[in-house]
Amino acid sequence: MTAVQKRVLVNKIALTLSTLSALIALGFLFWILGVLVMKGVGALNWNIFLFEGAPPGNPESGLKHALVGQAILISMATAIGVPLGILAGTYLSEYGKNSKLAHTIRDISDIMMSAPSIVIGAFVYAIVVMPMGHFSAWAGAIALGIIMIPVILRTTDDMLQLVPGELREAAFALGAPKYKVIMDVVYRGAKAGILTGVLLGIARVGGETAPLLFTSFNDNFFTTDLNEAMPSLTVTIFNYATSPYEDWQQLGWAAAFILSMFILGLNILGRVILFAGKKRK
Amino acid sequence: MASIIDIKEECALHVRNFEFTYKGAAAASLKKVTMPIAKHSITALIGPSGCGKTTLLRSFNRMHDLYPGNSYAGEIEFEGRNILGAKEDLIHLRTKIGMIFQKPTAFPMSIFDNVAYGMRLQGIKNKTELNDRVEKALKDAAIWKEVSDRLKHDANGLSGGQQQRLCIARAIAVEPEVLLFDEPTSALDPISTQGIEKLVIELKERVSIIIVTHNMQQAARVSDYTGFMYLGELIELGQTEELFVTPKEKLTQEYITGKFG
Numbered sequence: 001m002t003a004v005q006k007r008v009l010v011n012k013i014a015l016t017l018s019t020l021s022a023l024i025a026l027g028f029l030f031w032i033l034g035v036l037v038m039k040g041v042g043a044l045n046w047n048i049f050l051f052e053g054a055p056p057g058n059p060e061s062g063l064k065h066a067l068v069g070q071a072i073l074i075s076m077a078t079a080i081g082v083p084l085g086i087l088a089g090t091y092l093s094e095y096g097k098n099s100k101l102a103h104t105i106r107d108i109s110d111i112m113m114s115a116p117s118i119v120i121g122a123f124v125y126a127i128v129v130m131p132m133g134h135f136s137a138w139a140g141a142i143a144l145g146i147i148m149i150p151v152i153l154r155t156t157d158d159m160l161q162l163v164p165g166e167l168r169e170a171a172f173a174l175g176a177p178k179y180k181v182i183m184d185v186v187y188r189g190a191k192a193g194i195l196t197g198v199l200l201g202i203a204r205v206g207g208e209t210a211p212l213l214f215t216s217f218n219d220n221f222f223t224t225d226l227n228e229a230m231p232s233l234t235v236t237i238f239n240y241a242t243s244p245y246e247d248w249q250q251l252g253w254a255a256a257f258i259l260s261m262f263i264l265g266l267n268i269l270g271r272v273i274l275f276a277g278k279k280r281k
Numbered sequence: 282m283a284s285i286i287d288i289k290e291e292c293a294l295h296v297r298n299f300e301f302t303y304k305g306a307a308a309a310s311l312k313k314v315t316m317p318i319a320k321h322s323i324t325a326l327i328g329p330s331g332c333g334k335t336t337l338l339r340s341f342n343r344m345h346d347l348y349p350g351n352s353y354a355g356e357i358e359f360e361g362r363n364i365l366g367a368k369e370d371l372i373h374l375r376t377k378i379g380m381i382f383q384k385p386t387a388f389p390m391s392i393f394d395n396v397a398y399g400m401r402l403q404g405i406k407n408k409t410e411l412n413d414r415v416e417k418a419l420k421d422a423a424i425w426k427e428v429s430d431r432l433k434h435d436a437n438g439l440s441g442g443q444q445q446r447l448c449i450a451r452a453i454a455v456e457p458e459v460l461l462f463d464e465p466t467s468a469l470d471p472i473s474t475q476g477i478e479k480l481v482i483e484l485k486e487r488v489s490i491i492i493v494t495h496n497m498q499q500a501a502r503v504s505d506y507t508g509f510m511y512l513g514e515l516i517e518l519g520q521t522e523e524l525f526v527t528p529k530e531k532l533t534q535e536y537i538t539g540k541f542g
């Protein structure tokens with residue numbers, strides 16, 4: 001066998017192996033999605049949206065409590081995480097730049113991004129739940145908000161840095177003060193990217209369970225009281241899926257399906273927006 | 282050793298013994314530059330790449346102040362004061378001395394909003410006034426006909442040459458005294474270049490213009506005065522025709538005849 005033939009052979013083997021690995025990974029993904037869709041769609045019905053949790057065996061049971069709770073928790077987390085993340089990202093890109101402080105913040109943020117979310121839940125348990133003396137939607141939202149910050153901070157930082165320096169200079173050259181340059185030109189130029197970051201940030205926390213277990217905890221009934229424990233889709237999935245009751249398990253499948261579609265949708269939307277923004281330039 | 286023409290007409294700007302050093306640089310990028318800029322005329326800056334043309338140009342609107350750590354000395358006189366002073370109001374200065382960049386810098390907003398941007402910064406909110414002045418600026422920048430029916434469209438949809446004229450419209454809309462051009466046609470095709478050159482010549486009725494160009498023909502075509510720079514020094518400033526036909530300095534002679542570049 002010549003050297004060239006050998007290289008061609010090695011190349012073929014490497015290509016086959018990597019293609020195979022990709023197919024296996026995709027196979028698992030579609031397996032999971034397939035089971036989820038089959039079981040989830042089968043479990044869907046209008047009752048899910050009309051009724052709150054009920055004892056097993058009650059036909060008038062649904063997921064209204066968890067859906068609304070999830071929406072409240074995610075909205076509150078977004079209200080906390082998005083402004084902080086965007087402002088911090090703005091500081092890094094527009095003010096801190098390559099300073100030591102900026103680099104330190106970037107490093108810490110990266111560590112936070114990969115920190116186990118249960119640690120953040122424990123942290124919020126210590127600083128919010130313990131002093132309050134009970135679980136609350138506030139605590140859950142704060143935990144999710146904190147998890148959201150590094151995702152949004154990072155994308156904002158990256159996206160703002162993609163805005164060409166000449167554009168900033170052109171605004172300064174017209175006599176714009178710095179905050180106007182940032183608001184009018186830099187944010188506008190990075191609009192699509194920041195929006196994508198926000199969507200990905202929401203998607204990131206949408207599937208969190210661990211940090212909610214000891215912050216907002218759970219509730220089988222409908223509530224909008226932010227000072228009390230609040231149900232969420234994720235913790236509800238956990239409870240229902242691990243229960244021995246057939247109807248609860250069905251609700252668990254439905255919740256898992258709805259949540260997955262929500263997160264998948266956000267991810268796809270985020271990418272579409274980013275792609276459309278790039279194409280326009 | 283430098284040969285600087287004594288300008289008899291009124292001057293828009295007067296640079297005296299100006300020195301500039303970038304942050305952390307070992308040597309000064311501009312050395313003892315003294316240069317008068319005639320009012321309502323076009324002054325071109327030529328010279329090999331890296332000789333300091335852009336650095337000098339960006340000193341007139343204190344663009345360098347956006348990046349901390351640079352140091353400068355000397356004087357640039359504008360409207361009777363030294364604009365290098367620490368108390369200079371840079372926002373006001375930049376409304377008086379506008380700048381057009383090498384690459385078109387249309388903002389990510391509509392054509393109308395681009396042109397209105399500087400005026401809105403100055404607090405002009407009146408719709409009729411904005412409409413009138415945007416239209417006038419676009420007409421003066423010779424782009425009105427092309428965009429009058431799509432003022433609300435995104436400015437990034439325009440061609441490079443159109444965007445550059447839009448940037449000129451945006452700059453003249455605030456009625457500056459001086460316009461600085463840094464190689465405004467280097468990213469454009471020959472036809473767009475011609476359009477911009479024609480426009481620059483028309484504008485000198487109202488503003489004083491300084492234009493940096495790496496293209497000697499362009500300097501010869503558009504400018505009244507030309508300054509030749511080399512290694513951070515202004516070697517020669519003269520009337521354009523004289524400088525190109527009978528340069529006083531040997532270095533100028535060598536540069537314009539293509540002995541180096």
Ligand SMILES: Nc1ncnc2c1ncn2[C@@H]1O[C@H](COP(=O)(O)OP(=O)(O)O)[C@@H](O)[C@H]1O
Pocket residue numbers: 303304306310328329330331332333334335336337
């Ligand atoms: N931001 C900067 N930091 C440090 N040195 C710079 C910077 N910009 C330009 N210089 C240096 O200053 C000199 C003049 O540059 P410049 O004014 O851009 O020249 P020109 O416009 O004539 O090509 C060059 O030696 C260049 O390397």
Ligand SMILES: [Mg+2]
Pocket residue numbers: 334335336493
């Ligand atoms: Mg230059």
